Each structure stands twice: as structure tokens, then as C-alpha cells.
Amino acid sequence: MDLLGVAGDQTITVAGRGLRRAELMDRAAGVAAEIAGAGAVAVHATASLETVVAVVGGLLAGVPVVPLPPDSGPDERAHILGDSGAALLLAARGAYEPGEGDPPLVPVDDLPAGEGAGAGAPDDATALILYTSGTTGAPKGVLVSRAAIAAGLDALAEAWEWTAGDVLVHGLPLFHVHGLVLGVLGALRAGSSLVHTGRPRPEAYAEAAAAGGTLFFGVPTVWSRVCAEPDAARALRGARLLVSGSAPLPVPVFGRLEELTGHRPVERYGMTETLITVSARAGGDRRPGHVGLPLAGVATRLAAEDGAPVPADGETPGELHVRAPMLFGGYLNRPEATAASFTADGWFRTGDIATVGPDGWHRIVGRASTDLIKSGGYRIGAGEVENALLAHPAVREAAVVGTPHPDLGEQVTAYVVADGVDERRLIGFVAERLSAHKRPRTVHLVDSLPRNAMGKVVKTRLGA
Incomplete structure (x- = not known):
């Protein structure tokens, strides 16, 4: 099975820099030669061509790739690198500052181009190790096979009538399913060109639409921001399809998108x-x-x-x-x-x-539980944020929930029992240890947390 599809004339552009497919494959072949035989490799997954080259190189070599969120804090990063057993860490030159205990760093830019399709791997071999949100503690590594990716992308191509004639546009992070699997590997497998805007700004989406973009991906927060800029939204009228995912799209945003763009997402x-x-x-x-x-x-x-x-x-x-x-x-x-x-x-x-x-x-x-928060397209585990708060010496108890937010869908809200520390310091403490999007936006300092007879926090009573 050729997971990456067949050769075509597509262009992959990320944050204004582009490669033709043949150039991308040659650079990825160089990565594959460098990492051949490794048990797994981590990729510092910035929104860059180097991330795409590194991930494709891993697929060509048949080596499982571990996307590492670029905004991960030291605790989260250490867990992912240690738990996955990554032998090497691939990154754009100068983009990653190695920490103590990190695997050897390989600057992707410094590797010579290679040739050939690489050794590949059996269909049931692991292609990606993607880390979950850690709803009950530390994130878990999810093993995603080459066959699973192929089956998922082919089913979406059928459902969305996605072909090599499309130009996919998005600005989503390249370390999870939406931005990386659908947003990069999907384009490669379908043979369509990709324009990654670096960040999902409404004006960038409008510019890409004017340049011929046909298929647009966004999370509800992106579409909410697009609707807040009517001129940018109207520029999307020439698109073929708008797709929303990673969290529920609020019904008012659905209606506003239809009004401004002419598309029902x-x-x-x-x-x-x-x-x-x-x-x-x-x-x-x-x-x-x-x-x-x-x-x-x-x-x-x-x-x-x-x-x-x-x-x-x-x-x-x-x-x-x-x-x-x-x-x-x-x-x-x-x-x-x-x-x-x-x-x-x-x-x-x-x-x-x-x-x-x-x-x-x-x-x-x-x-089914109250412990998964969907904020701005991210899935955030309450348990992971609670553990970070509890690491502060002044914090005695902590409970985290998602509360409604007009732009993000949900925001991370914490209820904390602590001595001698204020909201701002606690938010900063978490931001230093976890990804920036996981930090609480609001911290309520309370005298106690509501608990049931078994001592478990009753989250439905928080804020009551």
C-alpha cells in the first residue's frame, strides 16, 4: 500500500514556503536514510515545511513518528519523549532548544536530499504515535497504523469528493489528527495541493480563497473568527467546501457562515x-x-x-x-x-x-464524563491540568472543568483551594509546564471543593 498516494504535480506550501511533490519526496528520502532502523522518532511539529518533510521521511522509512507539540511545557515534553522511546528528535534548524535527557537532535534542514521511495513498512505497522489529552493523568500514546490512516483518508475523500483537483487550505497545528493526518497526509494521498497558512487567520483564508483554494478546514473557533470579519468570510464564496471539526460547531456560527459565505459547512x-x-x-x-x-x-x-x-x-x-x-x-x-x-x-x-x-x-x-474540555479545537484533559496545579506548593486541592466561552467554545476553568497565591500566578505556573492552550483562563480560589460520600469531587456542583 502506498500510503502517500501516487506522484502528481501538487505543491505543498506552509507559511509561504512551498515544495513541489517531487522535491518534498527527495528531501523526505534524505530523512528516511538518516533515521532508518530507529524504533521511533519525535518531530518538533511546528507549522513548517520541515515538519512535513520529517513526518513524510518517517513514513518512507517505516519508522513510527511521534509529533511533539511545539508549545509543550517541560513536563509534558519529557513525558512524551520518554514514554514513546523516541531515539531521535527531528526539528527545523534553530527551532528547538534541547533539554536535559532529550534524544539526539537532528536538524532536518541539514540533511542532504535522497532518492527512492524508502523501505516502507507492512500495512499494519505503526505510522504515528499520537498523544491523547490525558483526561485521567498523563497523556497516552495512541498507535495509529498505516492501514488505519489509509482507510480513514479514503473514506473522507469519498465523502467530501476530495480529488487531485482541489487545493486544501488550513492553518491548523501539525501535531494532531485534524491538522497533520487530514490536513497534510490527506492532501498527499488525494494528490491535492496544500496551502497551510501558518496560522488560521481570517485574512489568510481569504487570500488563499482568492488564489484558488477550494477545500477549507477549520475548528469552530476559526469559523467564529472568520464570521467576525465579514469581508474575509465573503471571500470564501468561491470555495467548494468548508469543513468544521475537532469540537461541535455552535449553531449560530453555522448560520452565520451560511449567510456570509453561501456555504453550509x-x-x-x-x-x-x-x-x-x-x-x-x-x-x-x-x-x-x-x-x-x-x-x-x-x-x-x-x-x-x-x-x-x-x-x-x-x-x-x-x-x-x-x-x-x-x-x-x-x-x-x-x-x-x-x-x-x-x-x-x-x-x-x-x-x-x-x-x-x-x-x-x-x-x-x-x-460521558466531565473531564474532556474542547477549547478552540483542542481536546484538553482536565486531569492533566489538575495535576499541574497540584504541583504548586501552595495548592491543596484542584478541580478543572470546561465552561462556556463565546470564541473558544469552552475555556479551561479551575477551582483551587490554596494558600498565599493568586489567580495570575497559578495560570502562569501551569503555562510554564503544559502547552499554552491548556492553561486555565480563569482560576476561582475557593475554601473547599464539593465532594460526595466517597470523597470524589462533584464537578457539576462547582460554581454553584
């Missing part, structure tokens, strides 16, 4: 562990507040807390279970966590609560 649903499994179709209906129908090869069902089936009546909620060829291969070195994520009959438990209508349309209505 396509919404879709997925997870790091499943890639994308449900989506509206380019040639079909698009309903505000709904994520669409299962993709080709995907089966879904709803289950009650006791495991009993939930009817597809569009009203009764249940936990969404998935079976699909794009499912992950397990959590790295965590067999118990892997086993717990599947039912006895082999369905993946998403942890998301959904309703399914008689016509098969899915609507995601919430999280």
Missing part, C-alpha cells in the same frame, strides 16, 4: 483513537448541530450505562460505540487501558454521548 466527528468515523457529505444534507452519517466501512451503535441497546430515535442518548477499519492499534505499553476501551464484543467505547435518528444522522450531545 460540513461537520464531522472523530477521535485520536478512531480518526474520523462520522461526517456529513459534500453532495448531501448538512444539518446544524449534527455530525452526519457513518463513513464507508464504519458501524456505530448506542449503549446505555448498563450496556443495553439504545434506540435510534433521535432523542434517546447513549454512549457511542464504533467499529471501523480506521481504529487505533492500542495504547503504547498500556494493555489494561487498551482492553478497557473496548467492549467484550469488540466495539470501541468513545466515551461520547450521542443520539442517532431513524435516518442514521448522529448528534454528539456531551461527554
Whole structure:
């Protein structure tokens, strides 16, 4: 299987710098020669051509790639590098400052170009190790195979009528499924050109549309900001398709996008562990507040807390279970966590609560727990932020939840029992240790946290 698709005349442009496909593959072949035989390699995943070259080089060499968020704090970075066992760290020259205990640094710019397609790997080999949000502690490494990526991208290409004639435009981070798997590998596999805008600014999207962009990716925060600049939004009228994902698109934003751009956006649903499994179709209906129908090869069902089936009546909620060829291969070195994520009959438990209508349309209505926060397109684990807060010597207790935010969808809000420290210092303390987007935007200093008889914090009573 050729995961990267067939040779074509596409151009990959990131933050104003571009490479033809043949040039990209030659540079990636040089990376593949350098890392051949490594157990895994990390990539400092900035929004740059070097990130694309490094990731493609890993795929050519058949070496699992571990995308490292460029804004990760020292604790998060040390965990990802140590847990993954990355033998090398690939980065753009001068973009990464090595820390104590880091693997050897390889500047991608300094590697000579190579030739050939590389050794490749079996279809079931791990292509990427993507780290989750750490809802109950440290992030877990999700093993995503080459076959899963191919199946997911092919299903999306069918659903979105994505072809080599498209020009994909987005400005999303290159260390998660949306920006990297869909936004880079998807373009390569489909043969379409890619314009990565560096940052997802409304004016950059408008400029890309004027230059011939046809397919635009964004998270709800991006689309909300686009709608806030009507001239930029109207520039997207010439596009073929607008796609929103990574968090629910607010219904008012859906309506405003349609009003300004003339497009009803396509919404879709997925997870790091499943890639994308449900989506509206380019040639079909698009309903505000709904994520669409299962993709080709995907089966879904709803289950009650006791495991009993939930009817597809569009009203009764249940936990969404998935079976699909794009499912992950397990959590790295965590067999118990892997086993717990599947039912006895082999369905993946998403942890998301959904309703399914008689016509098969899915609507995601919430999280089975309150510990996953979706903010600006990021999935943030409350447990990871709580652990960071508890590392402060003045903090005795901490609970983190998502609260409504007009731009981000949800913001990280913390309730903290502490002595002699203020909100600003606690926010800064977390920002120094975790990715910037994981820091609390609001910290409430309280005398105590509400707990049940078992001593567990009752998060639904926070702020009451």
C-alpha cells in the first residue's frame, strides 16, 4: 500500500514556503536514510515545511513518528519523549532548544536530499504515535497504523469528493489528527495541493480563497473568527467546501457562515483513537448541530450505562460505540487501558454521548464524563491540568472543568483551594509546564471543593 498516494504535480506550501511533490519526496528520502532502523522518532511539529518533510521521511522509512507539540511545557515534553522511546528528535534548524535527557537532535534542514521511495513498512505497522489529552493523568500514546490512516483518508475523500483537483487550505497545528493526518497526509494521498497558512487567520483564508483554494478546514473557533470579519468570510464564496471539526460547531456560527459565505459547512466527528468515523457529505444534507452519517466501512451503535441497546430515535442518548477499519492499534505499553476501551464484543467505547435518528444522522450531545474540555479545537484533559496545579506548593486541592466561552467554545476553568497565591500566578505556573492552550483562563480560589460520600469531587456542583 502506498500510503502517500501516487506522484502528481501538487505543491505543498506552509507559511509561504512551498515544495513541489517531487522535491518534498527527495528531501523526505534524505530523512528516511538518516533515521532508518530507529524504533521511533519525535518531530518538533511546528507549522513548517520541515515538519512535513520529517513526518513524510518517517513514513518512507517505516519508522513510527511521534509529533511533539511545539508549545509543550517541560513536563509534558519529557513525558512524551520518554514514554514513546523516541531515539531521535527531528526539528527545523534553530527551532528547538534541547533539554536535559532529550534524544539526539537532528536538524532536518541539514540533511542532504535522497532518492527512492524508502523501505516502507507492512500495512499494519505503526505510522504515528499520537498523544491523547490525558483526561485521567498523563497523556497516552495512541498507535495509529498505516492501514488505519489509509482507510480513514479514503473514506473522507469519498465523502467530501476530495480529488487531485482541489487545493486544501488550513492553518491548523501539525501535531494532531485534524491538522497533520487530514490536513497534510490527506492532501498527499488525494494528490491535492496544500496551502497551510501558518496560522488560521481570517485574512489568510481569504487570500488563499482568492488564489484558488477550494477545500477549507477549520475548528469552530476559526469559523467564529472568520464570521467576525465579514469581508474575509465573503471571500470564501468561491470555495467548494468548508469543513468544521475537532469540537461541535455552535449553531449560530453555522448560520452565520451560511449567510456570509453561501456555504453550509460540513461537520464531522472523530477521535485520536478512531480518526474520523462520522461526517456529513459534500453532495448531501448538512444539518446544524449534527455530525452526519457513518463513513464507508464504519458501524456505530448506542449503549446505555448498563450496556443495553439504545434506540435510534433521535432523542434517546447513549454512549457511542464504533467499529471501523480506521481504529487505533492500542495504547503504547498500556494493555489494561487498551482492553478497557473496548467492549467484550469488540466495539470501541468513545466515551461520547450521542443520539442517532431513524435516518442514521448522529448528534454528539456531551461527554460521558466531565473531564474532556474542547477549547478552540483542542481536546484538553482536565486531569492533566489538575495535576499541574497540584504541583504548586501552595495548592491543596484542584478541580478543572470546561465552561462556556463565546470564541473558544469552552475555556479551561479551575477551582483551587490554596494558600498565599493568586489567580495570575497559578495560570502562569501551569503555562510554564503544559502547552499554552491548556492553561486555565480563569482560576476561582475557593475554601473547599464539593465532594460526595466517597470523597470524589462533584464537578457539576462547582460554581454553584
